[in-house]
Every structure is written in C-alpha cells, then in structure tokens.
Amino acid sequence: MNAPSAAPTTGSPPHAATRPGQGGSEFLPAVKNAALAALVMLGLSIPIIAFRTENSMANELILLPRWRVVAVLCLIVFAVRLLLNLGGIHIARRRSAKRREILVTRVEAPTTLGQRIFFYAAPVLLGVAIGYPLITTLVNGGLSESRYWIDLGILVLTYVMLGWGLNIVVGLAGLLDLGYVAFYAVGAYSYALLAITFGLSFWICLPVAGILAALWGIMLGFPVLRLRGDYLAIVTLAFGEIIRLVLINWVDLTNGGAGIASIPRVSFFGIPFTADEDGFAATFGLEFSTMHRIVFLYYLILVLALVTNIVTMRLRRLPVGRAWEALREDEIACRSLGINTTSTKLTAFAIGAMFGGFAGAFFAVRQGFISPESFNFLESAIILSIVVLGGMGSQMGVAIAATAMVAGPEMLRNLGFLSAVFGDGFDPNEYRLLLFGAAMVAMMVWRPRGLVSHRDPSIVLGERKAISGALVKEGHG
Amino acid sequence: MEVFVQQLVNGLTLGSIYGLIAIGYTMVFGIIGMVNFAHGDIFMLSAFIALIFFIFLTSWLGIGSIAIALLIVLVLAMILTSLWGWAVERIAYRPLRGSFRLAPLISAIGVSIFLSNFVQVVQGARNKSIPPMVNGGITLFEDNGYAVTLAYKQIIIMAATAVLLTIFWYVVQKTPLGRAQRACEQDRKMAALLGINVDRTISLTFVMGAALAAVAGTMYLLYYGVVSFSDGFVPGVKAFTAAVLGGIGSLPGAVLGGLIIGLVETLWSAYFSIEYKDVAAFSILAIVLIFMPSGILGRPEVEKV
Numbered sequence: 001m002n003a004p005s006a007a008p009t010t011g012s013p014p015h016a017a018t019r020p021g022q023g024g025s026e027f028l029p030a031v032k033n034a035a036l037a038a039l040v041m042l043g044l045s046i047p048i049i050a051f052r053t054e055n056s057m058a059n060e061l062i063l064l065p066r067w068r069v070v071a072v073l074c075l076i077v078f079a080v081r082l083l084l085n086l087g088g089i090h091i092a093r094r095r096s097a098k099r100r101e102i103l104v105t106r107v108e109a110p111t112t113l114g115q116r117i118f119f120y121a122a123p124v125l126l127g128v129a130i131g132y133p134l135i136t137t138l139v140n141g142g143l144s145e146s147r148y149w150i151d152l153g154i155l156v157l158t159y160v161m162l163g164w165g166l167n168i169v170v171g172l173a174g175l176l177d178l179g180y181v182a183f184y185a186v187g188a189y190s191y192a193l194l195a196i197t198f199g200l201s202f203w204i205c206l207p208v209a210g211i212l213a214a215l216w217g218i219m220l221g222f223p224v225l226r227l228r229g230d231y232l233a234i235v236t237l238a239f240g241e242i243i244r245l246v247l248i249n250w251v252d253l254t255n256g257g258a259g260i261a262s263i264p265r266v267s268f269f270g271i272p273f274t275a276d277e278d279g280f281a282a283t284f285g286l287e288f289s290t291m292h293r294i295v296f297l298y299y300l301i302l303v304l305a306l307v308t309n310i311v312t313m314r315l316r317r318l319p320v321g322r323a324w325e326a327l328r329e330d331e332i333a334c335r336s337l338g339i340n341t342t343s344t345k346l347t348a349f350a351i352g353a354m355f356g357g358f359a360g361a362f363f364a365v366r367q368g369f370i371s372p373e374s375f376n377f378l379e380s381a382i383i384l385s386i387v388v389l390g391g392m393g394s395q396m397g398v399a400i401a402a403t404a405m406v407a408g409p410e411m412l413r414n415l416g417f418l419s420a421v422f423g424d425g426f427d428p429n430e431y432r433l434l435l436f437g438a439a440m441v442a443m444m445v446w447r448p449r450g451l452v453s454h455r456d457p458s459i460v461l462g463e464r465k466a467i468s469g470a471l472v473k474e475g476h477g
Numbered sequence: 478m479e480v481f482v483q484q485l486v487n488g489l490t491l492g493s494i495y496g497l498i499a500i501g502y503t504m505v506f507g508i509i510g511m512v513n514f515a516h517g518d519i520f521m522l523s524a525f526i527a528l529i530f531f532i533f534l535t536s537w538l539g540i541g542s543i544a545i546a547l548l549i550v551l552v553l554a555m556i557l558t559s560l561w562g563w564a565v566e567r568i569a570y571r572p573l574r575g576s577f578r579l580a581p582l583i584s585a586i587g588v589s590i591f592l593s594n595f596v597q598v599v600q601g602a603r604n605k606s607i608p609p610m611v612n613g614g615i616t617l618f619e620d621n622g623y624a625v626t627l628a629y630k631q632i633i634i635m636a637a638t639a640v641l642l643t644i645f646w647y648v649v650q651k652t653p654l655g656r657a658q659r660a661c662e663q664d665r666k667m668a669a670l671l672g673i674n675v676d677r678t679i680s681l682t683f684v685m686g687a688a689l690a691a692v693a694g695t696m697y698l699l700y701y702g703v704v705s706f707s708d709g710f711v712p713g714v715k716a717f718t719a720a721v722l723g724g725i726g727s728l729p730g731a732v733l734g735g736l737i738i739g740l741v742e743t744l745w746s747a748y749f750s751i752e753y754k755d756v757a758a759f760s761i762l763a764i765v766l767i768f769m770p771s772g773i774l775g776r777p778e779v780e781k782v
Contacts, residue, residue, distance in 0.1 A: 043560045047529040048522065049599050061532055061605060176579050178586075223767050230512040230582050234717060235766050238759040241714070249752040377710065381586055388583050433594040440587025444580045445572045
C-alpha cells in the first residue's frame with residue numbers, strides 16, 4: 001500500500017525542503033513553501049471568507065468585505081507552515097527512521113509510563129465519577145447551585161454510554177456504522193410511546209426499549225451482511241436517515257416534527273420524585289428538592305454506562321467477542337476458519353443497538369420531550385468521532401474522548417477571556433462542530449489509533465503483554 | 478399525460494445536477510477506492526462561491542448581461558472549488574494512504590462536518606436567496622389548459638451536463654492523464670513503477686471532481702436560486718446513490734444513475750408523497766448495494782485474497 005514512497009515526489013513542496021541535496025540553505029525554500037501555503041489559503045478564502053452575504057433592508061443580499069480576517073488567516077498559515085518547515089525537518093527525518101524501525105522490531109513493546117498511568121487511571125476515574133455529585137455540591141456550596149454541573153455530567157455520561165455501545169460495532173467487530181443514532185431514536189420513541197399509550201413505568205420500558213432496538217439492529221443488519229467497509233457505512237447512514245424521515249412523516253404515531261412532549265418522569269423504583277406524601281422525599285424523611293431526581297438520573301446513567309462497559313469487557317473474553325475481533329482483523333480468514341460471519345455480525349449489531357436503545361430510553365426520560373431533530377446524522381457522526389478519537393476498541397479512550405468532546409466546548413463557553421479576545425458575541429459553541437470535524441481529520445492524520453493506542457490482548461498465553469495499537473488492523477472488514 | 482411530461486422534464490433537470498456530482502464520486506472511488514464523503518459539501522461550498530461572485534458581478538461591477546455574468550461565475554467557481562478539492566485531498570486524504578481501510582472515510586466525514594460548519598460560521602445559518610437569473614422558457618405543447626414548458630434554465634443545465642460529460646469522458650478515455658488515471662485504478666504500485674506520478678494523478682482526479690461539483694453547484698443556484706449551509710448532505714448522498722446505481726467507476730453510468738434518481742424523485746413526489754421522496758432515494762441506495770452492487774454499467778468487483 002505504500003505506493004507514495006515508491007512514486008517520485010516531485011511537485012510536493014515539503015519534500016523539496018527536506019531533500020538531502022539541498023542541505024546548505026534550508027531557510028529560503030522553507031519561506032518559499034510557506035508563502036505558497038499562504039497563497040493557497042488566500043485562494044481558499046476568496047470569496048467565501050472575504051465576503052459575507054447579509055440580507056439588506058430591502059431583503060436583497062449584499063456583500064460585506066472582510067479582508068482583514070483573510071489577511072490574518074493567511075499570516076497564521078504562513079507562520080505555522082514556516083515553523084513546521086524549519087522545525088519539522090528533523091521531526092520528519094526522525095519519523096521516517098522510526099517507521100523503518102517498526103518494520104524490523106519485534107512485537108514485544110515494553111510497558112510504557114503511559115500504560116502504567118492508564119492502569120491506575122480507571123479506578124481513579126471511576127471514583128471521581130461516583131463522587132462527582134458530592135464534589136460539585138461541595139465546590140458550589142449547595143445541591144441546587146450545582147444543578148448545571150450535574151446536568152453536564154449526565155450529558156457526558158450519556159455520550160460515554162453511546163460511545164461504548166458503538167464501540168462494540170465499530171471498535172470490536174470493525175463494522176463502520178454511520179446510523180447508530182437510529183437505535184438511540186428507537187429506544188427513545190419506544191419508551192415515550194409505551195409510557196404514554198399504556199402507562200407503563202420506566203423500569204418495564206427500559207428492557208423493552210433495549211430489546212426493540214436490538215430487533216431493529218438485527219432487521220437493519222440482516223440485509224447489509226454482504227457489504228463491507230465504505231459500502232456498509234453508507235447503507236447504515238441511509239437506514240439512519242430513513243428512520244428519521246419516517247419519524248418526521250408518520251405523524252399519527254410519532255406526532256411528526258413537533259415531537260412528543262410530557263413524557264412521564266423517572267421514579268425511584270416506583271416511588272415518584274414529588275413533594276406529596278408518597279413522594280421520594282417524604283418516604284425517606286428528607287426535605288423535598290427537585291435535585292433528588294437529577295442526582296438519581298446521574299447515578300442511573302452511570303450504572304447504565306458501567307453495565308455497558310462490563311458487558312463489553314466480558315463479551316470480549318467469550319467466543320463471540322473473540323470472533324468479533326477476528327472478523328475485524330480479517331473476514332476471509334474468519335470464514336475459512338469456520339466462523340459463522342453472519343451470526344457474528346448480527347450479534348455485534350444487535351448488542352450495540354441494544355445499548356443504544358437503553359441510552360435512548362434514558363434520554364427520553366431525562367428530557368421529557370423528544371423530536372426527530374435530536375436524532376439526525378450529526379449525532380451519529382459525533383458518537384462515531386468519540387469512538388474514533390478514543391481509539392477504536394479502547395474503553396478508557398472512549399470515556400476520555402466523550403468527556404473532552406462534550407464537556408470541552410461547554411468549558412470554553414465559560415471562559416470569559418475568550419470573548420475579550422475575540423470580541424463580544426463570541427460563542428464557542430458555534431465553533432464546536434467545526435472543531436469536531438477538524439479534530440477527526442487531525443486524529444486520522446497524526447494518531448489514527450486514537451488517544452489511547454495500546455490494547456490489552458483479550459486472550460493471552462502465559463505472560464500478559466501490551467500490544468501497540470499500530471499492530472492492530474482495525475476496521476479492515 | 479401533460480403532468481407526466483412536465484415531471485419528466487423536471488426530473489431530467491434534477492437528475493443532470495445529481496449526475497454532475499456523481500461523476501466526482503465515481504472518479505474518486507474508482508481511483509483510490511474511498512467514498513469521498515465530503516464531496517456533497519464541496520458542492521454546497523461551490524454554490525456559495527457562485528452566489529457571492531454572482532452578487533459581486535451584478536451589483537458591484539454592474540455587469541448587465543446575465544449570460545456573461547453566468548459564464549464568468551461558472552469559470553471562477555470551477556477554479557476556486559478545484560482549489561478546495563485539491564487542498565482537501567492534500568491535507569486530509571494524502572497522508573492517510575497506506576493507513577487502515579476506514580481511516581480515509583472517517584477523515585472524509587470529518588471534512589464534511591468541517592466544511593458545512595465552516596460555511597455556517599463564515600456565511601451565517603440563514604438561507605441565501607437571489608432573484609431568478611434566467612427567466613422564460615419554451616412551451617412544448619398545451620393540452621386541457623395545462624402547458625408543458627421547458628424553461629431556459631433547464632435547457633442550460635441539461636446542455637452543460639451533456640457537454641461536460643463528453644469532455645470528461647474524452648479526457649478519461651483518450652488523454653495521457655486519463656490513461657494514468659485508469660492505470661492507477663487498476664494497480665497503483667505497478668503504475669508508480671512504470672513512471673506514473675500517482676500522487677499527482679490522484680490530486681488531479683480530485684480537482685476534476687471538484688470542478689464538476691462546482692458546475693453542479695452553479696446550476697443548482699441557477700435552478701433553485703437559494704442555498705443554505707446544510708444543502709450538501711442530502712444531494713451528496715443522492716449523488717452517491719446515482720454513482721452506485723450507474724456502476725461505480727463509470728462516467729456515463731454516473732450520469733445515467735443521476736438521471737434515474739432525479740426521475741424517481743420527481744415522479745415519486747408527483748404521484749405518491751412528497752414527504753417520502755428522500756426515503757425513496759435512500760431505499761434505492763440500500764436496494765442497489767444489496768442486490769446489484771456492480772450497478773448498471775459497472776464491472777463486477779473481484780475479491781482478491
């Protein structure tokens with residue numbers, strides 16, 4: 001596959017600067033190359049950044065020139081490119097030397113410091129997650145004051161759970177699913193419709209939602225079994241969109257784009273969180289507070305996420321889990337060794353979908369309102385990017401990535417000095433998805449194995465050794 | 478009957494636009510075997526570039542003749558969108574050659590999210606509309622008081638598609654560049670050994686795809702007169718459907734697939750339900766991929782072990 005190394009690299013400026021023959025003056029070519037990059041940036045900015053279209057008073061589009069922004073961007077590109085060219089030469093050399101080394105060195109990688117940190121990180125992070133409501137209460141000086149933080153924690157954990165669910169399909173079985181949000185939607189609508197139509201409680205609906213989502217997983221998984229790689233991704237994307245469009249247009253059942261409101265709230269195993277005598281507060285002799293429900297929701301999603309994690313970890317040690325990972329590495333080898341690829345793929349789809357369904361039911365009970373717009377393709381892409389950034393197949397990486405991707409932009413919003421720098425009305429949330437997209441590309445270019453790129457082998461003979469992620473051939477099937 | 482003929486005309490126009498986008502998908506998939514997920518957003522971006530140039534030419538420079546303005550807009554949009562296509566390939570796809578199989582697709586999804594939100598940030602989230610550029614048309618025939626018309630803009634779109642398909646088909650079939658492309662499609666390593674600059678050939682493929690997307694974007698703006706930052710996704714998926722339906726890797730197949738998708742979509746909206754027209758298009762994608770993966774004009778894929 002490494003055709004570029006065989007091909008002559010003419011016309012590719014960064015290589016020109018690193019060619020050994022030109023050793024003496026590396027500065028001039030570097031400047032030239034940086035100027036070229038700035039010129040490309042200028043070309044890219046015309047006219048899409050240089051002119052902003054606005055509706056005038058007469059409701060006609062007018063152009064507002066913004067050449068200052070373009071100039072700043074071009075300068076930034078020039079500076080960054082120049083620094084990369086001057087400092088990057090050595091990095092590039094070291095890297096290519098390292099790459100050659102990888103071809104000859106053995107598989108046994110010593111346990112690095114990073115891996116030892118991750119060994120202790122899991123229990124520490126779990127402790128933080130369990131104590132989180134207490135911590136925020138102490139920091140903010142009251143339960144009600146910390147509502148925002150606990151809500152944020154719930155949001156992060158929801159994405160952690162979705163990431164772990166999708167990780168089964170993408171990280172373990174190597175099937176790229178771009179329509180995962182469909183199962184999330186199935187779970188949410190299952191709970192909402194069952195609870196409103198039949199008056200069933202959340203605790204009955206939760207497993208039902210999971211089972212329904214799993215059935216949908218099998219139904220959607222069945223026709224696409226023969227497809228691989230890119231084709232599979234696109235078809236799952238199409239299925240996800242079809243489900244969303246049906247939710248919008250089947251108004252009789254789903255109330256269409258208006259969504260379903262006033263979904264029954266969660267109860268403490270049958271005891272409602274209300275202020276009256278049968279309520280949670282009165283039963284346990286506490287003073288009534290709306291925060292009880294929020295804290296309960298926090299622990300509910302924490303338990304659901306941990307269940308997802310534990311089930312995944314156990315499944316990896318079962319024959320089916322090993323079959324998933326074998327399928328990811330090489331489907332043809334799997335088939336020739338007698339693994340039933342059909343049932344292996346379907347179980348991956350079904351189990352991944354089931355956890356998506358659980359998360360969906362939780363989403364519905366927390367929000368109290370759902371509409372098809374919550375389940376668009378972007379949501380799928382965000383969950384996928386969490387799995388990808390976390391390093392496909394790594395549970396810890398997914399958790400870290402979910403925290404970074406969901407809580408990160410929220411943190412940015414709270415930083416006052418940003419609006420001082422960029423002017424008033426600066427909303428980092430606007431740039432959130434822009435950063436998501438850029439992060440996905442950057443991740444693939446620099447660290448295609450994700451933030452946590454080492455793997456613990458699922459099964460070992462004798463001594464346990466860590467495997468570098470570079471040796472795992474993810475997503476081949 | 479009149480309604481049917483009118484829908485046929487509309488469907489072929491829409492299908493021409495899909496076909497132009499589909500050529501970009503089919504060429505890229507043919508040469509490096511990846512779904513360029515960002516292609517739909519390149520199309521949307523080109524529509525914005527065309528929009529801004531059109532306003533610039535008509536209201537700032539005061540060019541009166543729509544035909545000249547349209548021609549300049551088309552050329553400028555093609556050049557600048559090609560630059561975007563080149564930059565995307567250089568930054569997001571080229572470093573990934575030789576990486577694991579899903580890496581380019583994930584990177585492409587990242588580019589897609591980046592581009593649509595980039596346009597949202599720099600141009601705002603509202604729909605941008607311009608007054609119709611080309612008015613009028615030819616009445617084909619009139620019956621029961623229902624006139625079947627072929628608008629001038631529909632003629633422009635169909636003619637542009639036909640001309641561009643011929644030019645690009647000629648380039649791929651008869652020129653050294655096309656030969657290099659087909660060589661890379663068959664065996665990249667062998668092509669490199671025989672002295673073909675593989676990186677340059679792939680770059681040029683992206684540039685050609687982006688240029689065609691720019692034509693599609695300009696035509697889209699000409700036809701609908703309105704564009705928004707989220708307009709890349711659905712046409713992109715439909716154009717990909719067209720490429721798959723026509724047989725991936727085949728240029729005439731892409732346009733044929735585009736025309737079929739356009740016809741299905743308009744006829745479905747006219748006779749069944751307009752709400753489910755996207756469902757129809759997406760279902761075609763799933764059905765074709767499952768039952769007829771090599772498409773109408775494509776070659777069956779041989780599985781090498």
